[in-house]
Amino acid sequence: MNPSRILLLPGWQNSGPDHWQSRWERLHGDERVEQHDWHWPRRGDWMARLDEVLLQDDRPALLVAHSLGCQLVASWAEHSRHTARVQGALLVAPPDTERDDAPPQLHNWRPIRRGRLPFASIAVISSDDPYGAAERSAQMAADWGSRVVMAGPRGHLNAESGLGDWPEGRALLHGLKDN
Template sequence: MNAARILLLPGWQNSGPDHWQSRWERLHGDERVEQHDWDWPKRGDWMARLDEVLLQDDAPALLVAHSLGCQLVAAWAEHSQHVGRVKGALLVAPPDTERADMPPQLHNWRPIRRPRLPFPSITVISSDDPFGAAERSTQMASDWGSSVVIAGPRGHLNAESGLGDWPEGRELLEGLRQR
């Protein structure tokens, strides 16, 4: 996948060392987009940081988002002048930030941005994600114009889901790269 940069977009509180994103960073040399504040994420700040990272290199990028990173991609794509630098996006476990039980740190991620993405995307959804009902996540993916893959009952598709290096996810990313 050397034709495109792989940019990892973790969610709220970042991805820990056993998370598949961290494993991909170590195994494949993918680049994590570091945010200035992982605990009180501000949508506008995260969007500006993604633009900043994309502008550091002329190579096209593939975005690999987990959880709140999916909401970042949708909001960023609606406003950025640099969407042409993105070749595709793998969106994993998008949370429903409009739920009443969302922590106050995530309230500024309301409303959920639902533009049709201007690049190919695949959204991977767990049937028992505690942060977003499968029906709501499927509707978000549909609004984004994203293909949907149901991963079955795998929780939040994170380290606790037992995905390890998650080769199935890497295959989905390879499919995006080849489009």
């Protein structure tokens, strides 16, 4: 079997240079899925872009999503005919786009897609994520069929969380490879 390719799916406004996704891109050669508009993300456009990138290569893919990227995986999986190309997904800090205080740029990501994912997945959830209560995030993960890993009070699990190269996340990703 061909080695998996690792596709990074950043959230709203992309992942900055100190974010663990950007570090993984530099350290491990993971491939960032670039979106046309990071500031006014349209669900259908992001889903089409993920399909496009997956179809560029026959190797199985591991999806590594942060924040809105988690909602992308759930939405894409409900509609794509190419889910068999995905070996697994690491879903980090899934946000609650249905919250009353969600930014207007994210309103078209409602309702949250809650169908069971057709591939193995792990959701990493912080107990004090400002973009989603841990209980709501854990319920989303359960609906998706994801194994939940509670990360403790780590904020939004981004550059401000002090994760650095985040070797613990990389170990979770490698566990998905073995499925």
